[in-house]
Structures are given as C-alpha cells and as structure tokens.
Amino acid sequence: MSETKDDPMHGAVVSMEQVGGRTLRVARWRLDEPSDHLPVLFFNGIGANIEAVAPLAEALPERPFIMFDMPGVGGSPDPLMPYNPFTMSWTAAQLLDHLGVGDVDVMGISWGGGMAQHFAMQHAGRVRRLVLIATSAGMLMMPGSPKALTKMANPRRYVDTDYMMQNFETLYGEGLGAGPGKKGHMSRLQPPSPRGYMYQLLCMIGWTSAPALPFLLNQETLIMMGDEDAIVPLANGKFLNALIPNSELKIMLGGGHLFLLSHKDESVDSIREFLDRPATENESAEAA
Template sequence: MQQVGGRTLRVATWRLDEKSDHLPVLFFNGIGANIEAVAPLADALSERGFIMFDMPGVGESPDPTIPYNPFTMSWTASKLLDQLGIDDVDVMGISWGGGMAQHFAMQHAARTRRLVLIATSAGMLMMPGSPKALTKMANPRRYIDTDYMLKNFETLYGEGLGKSKGKKGHMSLLKPPSPRGYMYQLMCMLGWTSAPALPFLLKQKTLIMMGDDDAIVPLTNGKFLSMLIPNSELVVMEGGGHLFLLSHKEESVKAIRGFLNGTAADAESNEAQAA
C-alpha cells in the first residue's frame, strides 16, 4: 500500500530492481479488475519491469472519497512513477484501462515511449457492443457472483475463450470491487473521448490489439483508433473475444514483446531518419 498524490493505492511492481535494457511497463487494468487478473502478463514479460495498481475501490485499494477522472488519475500515476524513481515508461491498457492509457500518453507524453492498447476504444465515440453483452457488462454481479459469471461468460467475453480452463482460472484471480469503487470507475469515463485529440497529441508508436469476436468492444473500434492515431499498427486476434489476452496468451505476448522491443524494420527506419 502506498500514499500517492493524497490517495492510498495498492501497488504491485515486478523486477524494478533488476538491470534491464528495456523500459518498464505502466499498466492500466480493465474496469473492476484487480492486480492479480493481469499478473500473468507481468510474469510473461520477464525481460522488463512492470508497474500496476488497483484503482480506488478495486482489489485492495480503499474506496475513493471523491470521484476522479482521467486527468487526475493520470496525474496520480505520474506521481507514482516519481515515487518509484522512474522517468520513462512504455504504457499499456486493456478495455477501460485503454482509455486511461491513451489519456496518460497524451497528458504525460514526455514520459511515454510506446503505447499498447488492448480491446479498447476512443471512449464515448465508439461502436457499442451487443446489447446482450453490455447489459451483463453493466451488472457488477459479473464480479461478485461466480455462478453468474460462468453462466454468462461466453456472452461477455466471446466464444474465443472456448471451453478452456481459463474461465475458472480467471474467476479465481478476481476480487469484487466495492459498489462505490465500481460506480466511480464507470463515472470516470462518462463523457470522455480521445477521438478529437488523437491525431494531434498522440505521437508515440502505438500497437492496437483487438479480437474479431469481441462482443463488448467490437473490432470496428480498433480500426477507428488506427485511423486516428498517426503512428499506429493494428493486430487482430482471430477468434478472440474481449479476453483474448487470456485465450490467445502466447500470440498476445509475442506481439507485445515484438512491438515493445522493436524490430529490424524499426531500427532501419531510425537509422534512415538519423541520416
């Protein structure tokens, strides 16, 4: 637990004390999801440091006393980096956290090298998912009631997860957010959109990852982001639902690692620009 910008937050870090040729990752989680839900990704990216925190009222972070918004939480995340002695990071976000990641990358552009957006959108200006999925998405029982979650899993997260053990495995990692924590997360992005700013303010190289079977954030939203972000590339996980990061773990980690570590093409491009 750390005091960050006047808030008490549960913070998790990986390998920050180990020497690495790569920048650490600052990760923003999905709505209502606690640190443990994405810990396997932090473990998989073993060549770099990793930083994540539970949003107020989520996981082990205490309830917020007042509402927050993308600006204040990006500021809080920047203060956390200061406390950890970190100047620059690669930023990642999934679903709700993808909006936070976009906002952080624009608000704190000087600290953000590259950006990875997973199963996310430009905020309020988005193509909505199926009404059936969105109705269940808005119900906090999906975190609180295990039977409810398993019963509606395919509707919520797509058949791309199949009948793998990932369902129960994922459920075992989740801790229900508090009612206030869940409400304030919903309120945080109310009316927010990155769309008008992306073409002008988001200059970092950006990887957009989407599933073509996502009932919550349809693929169209990823294509829209790709159109708006000048220096971006879109990777589509075939058969991937909203949690393709879990169902397509090896493919996802390979794509993320390749993007963050850079490729030969990137090196040639940089040399050409320098010349």
C-alpha cells in the same frame, strides 16, 4: 511477495503506497533488477484487480512491470471523491515519481485502454510506446452487443460465480472455453466495492480521445483487437488506427474480449515484437 509459482502474483512486490492524496495497492515486478527495457505501466479494465492480468507480467520476464488497483478495486481503499482521466493520469505519474521511474512503455486493456491513451497524451514526454488492448476512443465508440453490455455493467459478475459462469461466453467470447482458462481467470477476480465500481464508470462518462489523437498522440502504438469481441467490437480498433498517426492494428482471429488470455502466446509474441523493435526515426528525433 508471493511464494509459489502457481500464484499469479509470484515474483511481485506488493505494497500500499500514498500518492497524489490517494492510497493505492501497487504491484511491481523486477523494478529493482537490471534491464535493457523500460518498465511497463499497465492500466487494467473496469473493476478488475491486479491479479486479473498479472500473468502478462510473468509472460514478459525481461521487462519490469508496474500495475495498481484503482480506488475501490482490489486492495485499494474506496475513493473519497470522484476522479477523471486527467486526475488519475496525474496520480499515475506521481506513482512513477514515487517509485523512482522515469520513462515507461504504457499498456491498457478495455477501460484501461482509455486511461492509457489519456496518460500518453498528458505525459507524452515520459511515454515511449503504447499498446492498446480491446479498447476504444471512449464516448465516440461503436457499442458492443446490448446483451453483453447489460451484463458487463452489472457488478454481480464479480461476486456471483454462477452468474459469471452462465454469462461468461456472452461477456468474453468462447476463447477460454469451459476448462481451466475460464476458471483460472475467474479465480483471480475480486469484487470491487460499489463506490469503486461506480466511480470508475463515472470517470469515463463524456470522455473521448478522438479529437486529440491525430495531434497529441505521437508515440508508436500497437492496437490489438479481437474480431469476435462482443464488448468492444473490432470497428473501434480500426477507428483508433485511423486516428493515431504512428499506429498499427493487430487482429486476433477468433478472439473475444479476453483474447489477451485466450490467445496468450500470440498476444505476448505481438507485444514483445512491437516493444523490441529498434527506435524509429521519429523516436530518435524526439530523443535528440
């Protein structure tokens, strides 16, 4: 457990867990503390370690959180074999069982938003609500800026500080500016292994949630998008909103791909308001 409040992992219990035939580095916040709220299962973006989004768990202190590093990312060992959204969703469900967790709220950002969608459909019975952040329906997405996507696909952004600094605005927009927001985010990144990064890319090749969303994703869903996102343009959020029956779209004005950090207060307020709403008639009927 971290010891200083300046550490983004402050308050987290971090351990290596054997689940689903894999070894995963897992972080959990407040999981053993009494709470009136379901735990949040969070799926991170491609190549991103737990620390990259750990501030969100600290910003919602009333909720237990669970995050894990994908194989070959952060502190999780390299994968021995490729995986796909089905097998990784199964592994995530095994992790919840291993931790003694039943129902959850699920969040996912960017690449992790695809995983969150798949998990919510594959394990619908244990997902109450869903928050999709800066993400798309997969293969049928509206592509982002070619300039940004070219740099996004280059894992050099994780290991070369000068490269990241030079291309930060192209990748993520100008929301974090040149000050501590940008540097703070970069200081939390750890490079994925080449195999880990490649297997994450391969995981989503050919995958799309679009045909299934109108029929299999029935949870109340909050879709959050930045209107200046060069990697996952706003049109993708509108597409998801049109396909998911019980969804709403929240647009972060002036938000790039990292609006979760650049628009932190607004993002946290929106997430909290959504998750704290009373149960809908649809949710009450399913619970009965």
